[in-house]
Structure formats: structure tokens, C-alpha cells
Amino acid sequence: MEQNNMNLTLKVWRQKNAQTPGKFVTYKADGISPDMSFLEMLDVVNESLIHKNEEPIHFDHDCREGICGMCSLYINGHPHGPKRAITTCQLHMRTFHDGETITIEPWRAAAFPVIKDLAVDRSAFDRIQQAGGYISVNTGGVPDANEIAIPKVIADEAFNSATCIGCGACVAACKNASAMLFVSAKVSQLGMLPQGQPERYSRAQSMVAQMDAEGFGNCTNTRACEAECPKEITLTNIARMNNDYFSAKLFREEHIHENNG
Amino acid sequence: MSLNAKTPEGPLAEKWNKHKFNLKLVNPANKRKYDVIVVGTGLAGASAAASLAELGYNVKAFCFQDSPRRAHSIAAQGGINAAKNYQNDGDSVYRLFYDTIKGGDYRAREANVYRLAEVSVNIIDQCVAQGVPFAREYGGLLDNRSFGGAQVSRTFYARGQTGQQLLLGAYSALNRQIHHGKVKMYTRTEMLDVVVVDGKAQGIITRSLTTGEIETHTGHAVLLCTGGYGNVFYLSTNAAGSNVTAAWRAHKRGAFFANPCYTQIHPTCIPVTGDHQSKLTLMSESLRNDGRVWAPKTVETAEKLRKGLLKASDIKEEDRDYFLERKYPSFGNLVPRDVASRNAKEMVDENRGVGASGIAVFLDFADAIKRLGKDAVSAKYGNLFDMYYQITDEDPYTQPMRIYPAVHYTMGGLWVDYNLSTNVPGLYALGECNFSDHGANRLGASALMQGLADGYFVIPYTLGDYLATIGPKPIDANHPAFAKTKQDVLDHVNKLLALRGTKTVNEYHRELGHIMWEYCGMARTAEGLTKAKGLIQALRADFWKNAIVLGENEEVNASLERAGRVADFLELGELMVDDALMRNESCGGHFRLESQTPEGEALRDDEHFAFVAAWEYKGDNQPEVLNKEDLNFEYVHLTQRNYK
Numbered sequence: 001m002e003q004n005n006m007n008l009t010l011k012v013w014r015q016k017n018a019q020t021p022g023k024f025v026t027y028k029a030d031g032i033s034p035d036m037s038f039l040e041m042l043d044v045v046n047e048s049l050i051h052k053n054e055e056p057i058h059f060d061h062d063c064r065e066g067i068c069g070m071c072s073l074y075i076n077g078h079p080h081g082p083k084r085a086i087t088t089c090q091l092h093m094r095t096f097h098d099g100e101t102i103t104i105e106p107w108r109a110a111a112f113p114v115i116k117d118l119a120v121d122r123s124a125f126d127r128i129q130q131a132g133g134y135i136s137v138n139t140g141g142v143p144d145a146n147e148i149a150i151p152k153v154i155a156d157e158a159f160n161s162a163t164c165i166g167c168g169a170c171v172a173a174c175k176n177a178s179a180m181l182f183v184s185a186k187v188s189q190l191g192m193l194p195q196g197q198p199e200r201y202s203r204a205q206s207m208v209a210q211m212d213a214e215g216f217g218n219c220t221n222t223r224a225c226e227a228e229c230p231k232e233i234t235l236t237n238i239a240r241m242n243n244d245y246f247s248a249k250l251f252r253e254e255h256i257h258e259n260n261g
Numbered sequence: 262m263s264l265n266a267k268t269p270e271g272p273l274a275e276k277w278n279k280h281k282f283n284l285k286l287v288n289p290a291n292k293r294k295y296d297v298i299v300v301g302t303g304l305a306g307a308s309a310a311a312s313l314a315e316l317g318y319n320v321k322a323f324c325f326q327d328s329p330r331r332a333h334s335i336a337a338q339g340g341i342n343a344a345k346n347y348q349n350d351g352d353s354v355y356r357l358f359y360d361t362i363k364g365g366d367y368r369a370r371e372a373n374v375y376r377l378a379e380v381s382v383n384i385i386d387q388c389v390a391q392g393v394p395f396a397r398e399y400g401g402l403l404d405n406r407s408f409g410g411a412q413v414s415r416t417f418y419a420r421g422q423t424g425q426q427l428l429l430g431a432y433s434a435l436n437r438q439i440h441h442g443k444v445k446m447y448t449r450t451e452m453l454d455v456v457v458v459d460g461k462a463q464g465i466i467t468r469s470l471t472t473g474e475i476e477t478h479t480g481h482a483v484l485l486c487t488g489g490y491g492n493v494f495y496l497s498t499n500a501a502g503s504n505v506t507a508a509w510r511a512h513k514r515g516a517f518f519a520n521p522c523y524t525q526i527h528p529t530c531i532p533v534t535g536d537h538q539s540k541l542t543l544m545s546e547s548l549r550n551d552g553r554v555w556a557p558k559t560v561e562t563a564e565k566l567r568k569g570l571l572k573a574s575d576i577k578e579e580d581r582d583y584f585l586e587r588k589y590p591s592f593g594n595l596v597p598r599d600v601a602s603r604n605a606k607e608m609v610d611e612n613r614g615v616g617a618s619g620i621a622v623f624l625d626f627a628d629a630i631k632r633l634g635k636d637a638v639s640a641k642y643g644n645l646f647d648m649y650y651q652i653t654d655e656d657p658y659t660q661p662m663r664i665y666p667a668v669h670y671t672m673g674g675l676w677v678d679y680n681l682s683t684n685v686p687g688l689y690a691l692g693e694c695n696f697s698d699h700g701a702n703r704l705g706a707s708a709l710m711q712g713l714a715d716g717y718f719v720i721p722y723t724l725g726d727y728l729a730t731i732g733p734k735p736i737d738a739n740h741p742a743f744a745k746t747k748q749d750v751l752d753h754v755n756k757l758l759a760l761r762g763t764k765t766v767n768e769y770h771r772e773l774g775h776i777m778w779e780y781c782g783m784a785r786t787a788e789g790l791t792k793a794k795g796l797i798q799a800l801r802a803d804f805w806k807n808a809i810v811l812g813e814n815e816e817v818n819a820s821l822e823r824a825g826r827v828a829d830f831l832e833l834g835e836l837m838v839d840d841a842l843m844r845n846e847s848c849g850g851h852f853r854l855e856s857q858t859p860e861g862e863a864l865r866d867d868e869h870f871a872f873v874a875a876w877e878y879k880g881d882n883q884p885e886v887l888n889k890e891d892l893n894f895e896y897v898h899l900t901q902r903n904y905k
Contacts, residue, residue: 017817035534037652043539043767050765050809050820058817060327062500064540066648067425068331090651115471116817119327123448126328130440134433135392139312139717140383142390146347149401159394159419162426166330195392 006032006098010045012057013105018113018121024103027057034094038081039064039071041093058117066090066230069165072172073118074105079169079228087167087230107168109177111215122168124214125182132206133186135195154192161189163231170225170233176217181225183211184241185233191244201248208245264517264875264890267678268372273896274354277376280679281722285729292317294733297724298465298480300452300507302329304424304431304709305692306486308716311434314443316721318728321478322435322444325451325470325502325822330432333488333500334712337424338545338645340406340416341709343381348405352413354378359897361707364410364597365672365700366849366865367899368520370873370892372679373697380718381710385417387717391430395419407550408705410597410904416706421545421645427709431716450476451822452507453750455483455514455688458742461731462688466750470822473814475750477743479736481728482687484720485511486712489671489693491524493830493837494782495774497668498530498543504826505833508675508694516683517875517888519676519696521833522841525703525850526783527669528554528601531652531662532621541667542652544624545645546705549594551629551638552662554601555583556608556615556622563613573615573623573661584608592904599702599850599863600904602666606783607861609665616663625661666783670708672699672850673840676875676890680723681715684875687727691715696873701849754814757824762807766824769804773797773827773834781834781841786854790842794835801831836876836885843887846870858901867899 008029015022029045036044039061046056062070071088075081081091096102104118112120150158162185170181187204190196196203219238226235269280287295295318299310302324310322324332344357357378362369385403389395395417396404405414419426438444449470456464456477464479490505491497512518529544557563558580565571584604586593594601605622608614615621630638635658639646646657653663675683675690677697682689692712699707780793804827812818847856847863848870856864873890 033535033537036537037539040537040539044537047765047767050811051763053761053809053811055811056820058819062326062331062502063333063336064501065336065542066651067336067422068326068333068500069328069335070326070331085647086651090648092651092654094654119817122327126330126436126446126448129330129433130436132440134437135390136437137387137390137434138315139308139387139434139721142386145345145385145389145395146402148389150397151401152397152399155394155397155401158392159396159426162394162419162429163422165425166328189394190392193392193394195390 004034006034006093006096008032008096009101011101011103012118014057014117015114017116022114032093034092036093037064037089038073038075038091038093039089058119060119061089064089067165069167072107072120072167074107074172076103079107079172080230085230085232087165107172109171111177111179112168112171124216125166125168125179127214128179128183128207128210129186131210132199132203135190136199148194150194158189158192161185161192161233161237164233165231167230169228169230171216173224173228174217175222175224176220178219178225179211179216180219180238180241181229181233181235183207184237187241187244188237191240201244204241204244205248264676264684264888265678266370266890267680268370269679273371273375276372277379284722284726287725287729289317291733293319295319295728296321296480296736298478298483299323299486300465300484301332301486301488301694302435303332303334303486303488303692304428304712305694305716306332306484307428307431307435308713309484309486309691309720310444311431311438312717312721313724314438320438320444321447321480323447323450323452323467325449327448329435329446329448330429332428333503334428334709335425336500337709338421338543339408339547340418340423340706341384341427342408342415342706343385343417343710344378344415345382345385347403348414350413352415356413357381357415360411361698361704362700362897363902364704365702366863366902367700367867367871367894367897368848368892369698369700371894371896376719377698377711377714380714383718384710384713388427388430391433393419393426393430406547407595409546409549409595409601410704416547418547421547421642424709427713431713453510453825454746455511456743456746457514457685458740461686463736464738464743466747468750468754471817473816473818475747475754477738477747479738481731481736482689482724484689484691485675485694486691486716487694489674490833491668491671493773493834494668494777495771496533496538496541496778498527498541501540504829506826506829508690509829509833511675511683511688513878515685515878516688517676517877518673518836519873519875520673520840521837521876522781522844522851523672523701523849524668525598525670525672526602526666527598528605528666529624529664530667530669531649532616532618532665542648543667543669544649544662544664546598548624548642548645551633551641552594552624552626553583553628554585554594554605554622554624555581556613558582560612563615563619566615567617567619573625574627574659589904596904597702597704602783603852605664605666621663621665623661624664626657627661630658670703672696672701672703676873680726681720682723682727689720689724691720701851753825754821757810757821757828758814760805760808760810760824762809764807764809766808766810766820766827769800769808770827770830772800773831776800777834777837781838784852784854785841787842790838793838797831797835797838804828804831839885840874840876843874844870862902
């Protein structure tokens with residue numbers, strides 16, 4: 001096993017906080033096993049930094065199984081690294097080769113200010129969801145689950161949109177720092193389901209308005225978001241959102257203020 | 262101290278309804294005069310915060326992650342149980358109740374479990390109304406699958422991401438209340454203490470993980486929805502950030518900690534590959550619907566496999582031992598988790614384990630792929646197969662998965678009564694954070710059920726009774742208890758920051774994990790546990806001398822966060838060992854080698870141990886005091902669990 005271990009050079013973005021300018025710092029990562037995940041490799045580097053009384057590299061992470069959406073590294077020019085359809089925590093070191101230099105940066109977007117080193121503030125995503133990413137039902141008093149029949153294809157398609165983990169890779173990948181893939185995933189999920197119809201058009205408008213207010217850019221159909229999304233959310237979602245948004249703007253003006261849920 | 266579970270009188274099936282009627286109500290106009298603190302935003306926390314805000318209470322919700330959506334409920338894979346009987350296969354509230362009590366090896370409270378089964382049906386309705394995209398049949402109705410410990414199909418699911426979908430449902434309900442201003446959300450904020458005023462919980466002390474600011478928050482009640490403590494083992498399926506700190510600090514302020522030794526070791530996880538490993542990944546129990554668990558019949562074959570001289574697919578049918586199907590013909594691969602885990606360990610102990618380390622058995626889908634086709638298998642489990650491939654670089658469509666048990670869930674937790682109140686009035690515990698419903702072993706797909714039952718359908722009723730009793734008078738933030746508790750937190754933080762030794766916090770954590778896994782894991786003995794106690798005490802003492810904690814309080818400081826959590830695990834670990842040593846019987850996930858049937862199954866001692874062990878903190882390095890709540894079974898008959 002050990003003969004396969006790699007020695008790597010890391011160029012890591014270090015930044016004390018949002019107010020202080022950051023810079024790349026070079027570190028050696030020696031004896032890295034190909035079975036390690038990328039974050040475990042950083043753990044090893046951090047342990048050695050702590051032993052030298054140097055401040056460890058700060059990065060966001062939690063579940064380490066590709067579902068919480070907390071990890072967020074921009075590795076060699078790609079959000080979540082070079083492999084498709086995975087998060088950074090699922091990226092394993094066998095993807096790299098001995099002697100390689102790896103560049104690690106935070107998500108770069110005006111709406112995602114750096115907190116420290118590689119961790120950014122993604123609370124803008126929460127505020128977009130708070131603006132309308134829900135169906136207005138209270139606990140209790142709802143119909144029996146099987147009273148709402150939903151065609152399997154619709155349920156499956158809604159599920160595909162619902163798998164978004166809110167990591168922000170779409171924004172990081174986009175030259176305009178657009179959040180449209182993220183926003184449209186929720187708009188689509190709820191807009192396709194019968195339960196989501198009553199607020200379908202107002203939801204699209206409220207969420208888009210908040211997205212704009214947060215300073216995310218517009219979509220110019222480059223499709224980088226789709227290519228980099230760890231959950232393979234498709235651009236079709238953006239088309240659906242645009243449809244609902246424009247329908248509301250053109251024909252359903254009266255719905256604009258109905259989102260009082 | 263005598264523990265009053267406040268279980269309502271009357272027949273089992275009528276207790277909850279009757280109790281709801283007897284609970285005091287808070288008039289709608291008065292609800293806005295109450296502040297409720299909810300710590301944690303997983304299934305229990307998010308559902309409680311949203312439901313209480315909908316009722317009109319002012320809620321302050323806290324999570325240490327950057328968003329409430331990241332809580333580790335998100336990672337639950339397989340499904341959620343509910344007694345809907347949509348499959349017409351004989352399910353009922355009583356059967357779900359019975360399966361859960363039996364699955365827990367008769368160490369849970371009957372009335373709580375019955376209520377859980379009763380409200381399970383409402384949960385599914387609620388989630389569908391929120392737009393949770395559960396799996397459906399072609400006719401448009403909901404699909405179900407089977408889980409361990411049950412002979413009916415009652416598990417609702419959303420591919421292998423059920424926890425994610427349920428949590429995003431609860432998160433959306435929470436977001437709606439944040440939008441309406443009824444919930445104030447604090448992210449990247451960690452609770453470090455609970456403030457107890459005249460015996461009642463009236464607030465918490467938090468630390469901002471971005472600025473280090475230590476803050477005081479007042480509330481008429483405090484709800485801890487902070488999950489389990491599986492990370493005491495260092496390696497577990499929990500998220501890296503999952504910790505016991507909130508619950509443990511509450512314990513040190515007087516809340517009893519119940520059954521800490523009841524931990525669930527999940528049978529189907531991806532095996533450990535090396536020392537670098539930071540966590541273990543679960544492969545959902547739902548895989549046992551179609552996957553067959555086996556090990557080679559002989560040590561010789563196993564050795565060839567370990568050396569890479571043979572592949573699993575080379576091994577002939579007659580040289581394989583499908584040990585669960587062989588030993589438990591009626592439940593087969595779907596025996597409960599504790600039983601499946603012990604049997605996998607037995608294979609490895611007999612030197613029949615596979616993989617390079619020899620610490621694994623196979624979970625094989627070859628038959629399912631033959632029977633259903635690759636596409637059908639992929640539709641059901643595709644994301645799990647992909648996850649396995651990413652981690653191991655092996656294709657489970659062509660070679661069986663290698664699996665081994667790993668720490669997954671903790672049935673123990675803060676002691677609560679029927680109202681989910683701890684013994685400290687005003688302090689509640691919901692979801693995995695409490696001990697209440699799973700006894701000594703949790704059945705698959707029941708954690709999601711319990712988290713949401715507690716948050717959506719229990720606490721909105723029971724909390725009102727307490728709030729009506731204490732009245733809406735504002736909480737006095739100037740009471741000296743607040744300043745005193747805040748100072749205690751600051752002192753603790755400074756004590757940690759003063760540690761400039763030679764060993765990293767992570768190294769201590771890993772060492773603690775080794776001790777816990779070795780002596781308080783799948784098989785426990787009096788001798789081993791006694792030894793573990795000494796080892797933990799020594800490790801803890803060493804931590805407070807030689808650990809390295811870098812940086813300052815007034816900044817983002819992961820080193821400090823980690824140190825606080827590991828310091829608490831180092832205390833909890835000893836209590837777990839004490840509890841395991843005291844419980845001189847085997848039950849569910851607690852397996853004492855001294856207490857087993859001739860067939861090697863867990864042998865309970867109902868005469869001496871049919872009680873909940875609720876431990877009372879008595880001060881630093883003082884032995885904790887054991888309080889007992891006797892478990893009375895009026896409806897189920899206690900028998901040796903039999904899945905044969």
C-alpha cells in the first residue's frame with residue numbers, strides 16, 4: 001500500500017477574514033495515500049501545521065459523504081475538483097498523481113464573501129429559500145398522503161430537482177456568479193408538484209427578486225453550472241423557472257403580491 | 262431521586278388522546294408573549310421550531326453549521342416508517358408499536374412507543390403536503406419498502422436520500438417562519454451552556470463560530486434537538502461536526518443522562534482502510550432488501566480472497582456461507598441491526614473475513630441483478646452504488662460490496678418524561694438527543710420517524726402545558742445566574758486556549774475512539790470496561806496537560822471548537838463505560854459477553870435490569886449517581902427475541 005503514497009505540493013488560498021486581503025501559500029503534503037479523501041489529505045496537512053504551532057487551513061465540511069453541501073473547495077479550477085458529479089469530500093486522492101501541484105481556492109463570488117481561508121458565507125442561499133422556497137402549509141390538518149396522486153414521472157422529475165444540496169458550486173463555476181441553477185431547482189421541484197401549484201408563480205417571483213437583491217449575476221447559458229453540479233441538476237430547471245417567472249410577469253401580474261403564506 | 266415519567270393512565274391506545282385533552286392550553290393571543298429556544302435544526306429541531314412558530318410562539322433557533330439545512334439528518338438514507346398499511350400486508354399502529362418494542366429488546370417505555378407509532382401516519386401526510394418527493398408507484402400512489410426487524414413493508418422513501426428530502430421539507434417550513442419573522446435563526450452558533458434559574462431552564466449561552474462572541478439568550482423553555490453522541494467513537498457514520506456538547510453541558514447543569522451505553526453499531530458500512538480515515542460511510546439498510554450477506558465457508562478461501570488470489574465472483578455457491586439466511590430463516594438478511602452486526606463480527610473473529618484487512622463481509626447483489634436487471638437495481642440504489650464506487654474504487658454491480666459494522670446511532674441520551682421534558686423543568690430533549698423510544702436497539706427507518714414525531718406532533722402539545730403553568734412573564738436576563746453561567750463558559754474557553762502542549766486534539770479524539778471501540782463496542786466485558794475506565798481517566802488528565810489548542814477566542818477557530826467537543830467526549834466516554842459495566846446483562850446493542858444464550862444471542866436479565874438507567878452528575882471527577890425508572894410492560898410479553 002505505502003509504495004503508492006504520493007508527495008504533493010499545495011497552493012492554498014489563505015485569508016484571515018473578509019476585510020483582509022488573501023494570498024496563496026505553498027505547503028508540502030507528503031506520504032498521501034490514494035485511499036484518502038481530499039479532505040482527509042487536508043486533515044493530515046493541518047495536523048502537521050498544528051504540531052508546528054502554525055494555524056491550520058480553515059475549510060467548511062461536515063457530513064463527509066456528499067450530501068450536506070457544506071464542503072466547497074475550488075480545486076485546480078473546478079468547484080469540487082476535476083471529477084464530475086461528486087463533492088469535494090467524495091473526491092479521493094487516487095485522482096491525483098505523485099509530484100502534482102494542486103491549487104485550492106474558495107468559491108469566488110461577490111455574494112459569497114470569504115469568512116476565513118477557504119470558507120465562504122453562503123447565507124444568501126438561505127435568504128433566497130426564505131423568500132418563497134416552500135409550500136404554505138401548517139403542521140396538521142393536511143390530507144391523507146395518498147389522496148394526492150402524482151404521476152411517477154412527475155414525482156421522479158421533482159425528486160431530481162430536489163436533490164440540490166445548496167453547496168454553491170453552480171455559482172462558483174459561473175463566470176457571472178449566477179445562482180439560477182440553485183434557485184430554479186427549488187422553483188421547479190415545487191412548481192411541478194400539484195401541492196405547489198397555488199403559489200407557483202408568486203414563488204418564482206419572490207425567489208428571483210431575492211436572488212437579484214443578493215447580487216448574483218444573470219444566466220447567459222454557458223452551462224458551466226450544469227457541468228459542475230455535484231448532483232447533476234440540469235439546465236432544464238432554469239428554463240422552467242424562466243417560464244414561470246415570465247408567465248407571472250406577463251399574464252399573472254395579480255399574483256405578485258399573493259405570497260402571504 | 263424518584264423519576265416520574267408522567268405516563269398517562271388508561272388503556273394504551275387512548276393514552277395520548279386523553280393526555281392531549283388534559284394538557285393545559287396557551288390562549289392564541291398569549292402565545293406571542295413566550296420565547297422558545299430551539300438548539301439544533303435537524304429533523305427534530307427544524308420541525309419543532311417551525312411548528313411552534315406556526316402556533317404563534319417566538320422561536321430562536323440555533324445551529325453550528327452555516328445553514329440549518331446541513332444538519333446531519335440530511336444524510337439519512339433508507340427511509341421512514343409509518344403504520345399506513347398502504348400495502349395491505351397486515352400492518353397497524355399496534356404492529357409498529359410491537360415491532361419497535363421488540364426490536365429495542367424490551368428496554369423502551371410502552372406508552373412512548375405506542376404514541377410514536379400512532380403519530381407516524383400523520384408524518385407522511387405532513388411531508389407530502391410540504392412537497393417531499395417520496396417514491397411512487399406508476400398509479401401515482403406512494404411506494405414502500407421493507408426494513409430490518411419487520412415482516413411488513415412500511416418504509417416510505419425517496420431513493421437513497423430520504424433524510425435529505427425530509428429535512429429539506431422541515432427546512433422549508435422553518436424558512437417560511439423565518440420569512441414571517443416568527444423564527445430568528447442563528448447559524449454558525451454553538452450552544453455552550455444552559456442557564457438554570459431557580460431550578461428552571463431559562464436560557465442558553467452561545468459562542469459565535471465566526472466572531473467568538475459569547476452571548477446570552479433568554480427563553481421560557483429550551484429545546485435541545487442536538488442529535489446523538491456517536492462521535493465519541495471518533496470513527497462513526499456521523500458528520501464531522503456532530504457532538505455531545507449541548508446535551509453534556511445540560512447534563513452537568515442537572516439533566517439526567519439515560520442509558521448512555523446503548524449505542525447502535527450499524528451492520529452495513531464501508532470498512533476502514535487506514536489511520537487517515539476521518540469517518541465511516543453507511544450503506545443503507547434498505548440494501549438488505551435485495552443484497553445477500555455472506556462470508557466464505559472456510560478460512561482457506563477467506564485467506565485467498567484477502568491476498569487477492571481469488572475474486573468474490575470466483576467463489577462457488579457451495580463455498581459461500583449466507584450466514585444470516587442460514588441462522589435466521591424467517592427474517593433472513595433483514596434481521597435487526599444489532600443481530601446482523603454481531604454475526605458479521607463473528608465471521609471476522611472466525612478468521613473468515615474478507616478484503617485486504619480481513620475485517621469485512623460481503624453484501625452481494627448478483628442475484629438481485631439477475632432477477633430484476635441492472636437498471637431496476639440502479640433505480641432503487643443507484644446513488645448508494647455510486648457512493649460506494651467513489652470511496653472504494655470498486656464497482657458493486659460486478660463485485661459484491663465489502664461491508665462491516667460501524668457506530669451509527671445512539672439510543673441513549675437525555676432522560677425525558679412522556680412530555681419530552683428532562684428532569685430540569687423547562688428543558689426539553691427531542692429526537693436522537695433524548696433516550697426515549699428505541700430501547701436498547703433502534704430499528705431501521707425509525708430515527709426519522711421519531712425526530713419528526715417529536716417535533717411536529719408531540720412538543721407542540723406538551724410544551725404548551727408547561728408554558729401555561731409558568732405564565733408569560735418575561736424572563737429576567739439580569740438574574741445573576743445568566744452572568745455567572747456566561748462567566749463559567751468564558752473560563753472554560755480560556756482554559757482550553759491556555760493548552761499549548763504537544764499533542765493535537767484530533768490525536769486525543771482518535772485515542773478515545775480506539776478505547777471505546779475496543780472495550781465498549783460490539784462486545785463488552787466487566788474486565789474490559791474496568792480497564793477502559795482507567796484508560797479514559799488517564800487520557801482525560803493528559804488532555805488537560807498536553808493538548809495543543811491554537812489561536813484566540815475572537816476569531817474563527819476550528820481548533821478551539823474541536824477541543825471543547827473532545828473535552829466533553831472524554832467525560833461522556835467514562836459515563837458510557839460506567840453504564841455498560843453496571844448493566845450486567847445483554848440487551849439489543851449492548852452485548853455483554855458474560856450474558857448470552859447458548860446460540861450466542863443477547864440474553865436479558867429482566868428481573869434485575871428492566872429499568873432505565875438515568876445518571877445524575879455530581880461534580881467534576883465525582884462518580885455519577887444512578888437513578889432508576891422501572892419499565893412496566895402491560896401490553897407486550899417479555900420474551901427472548903427470536904428472529905429465526
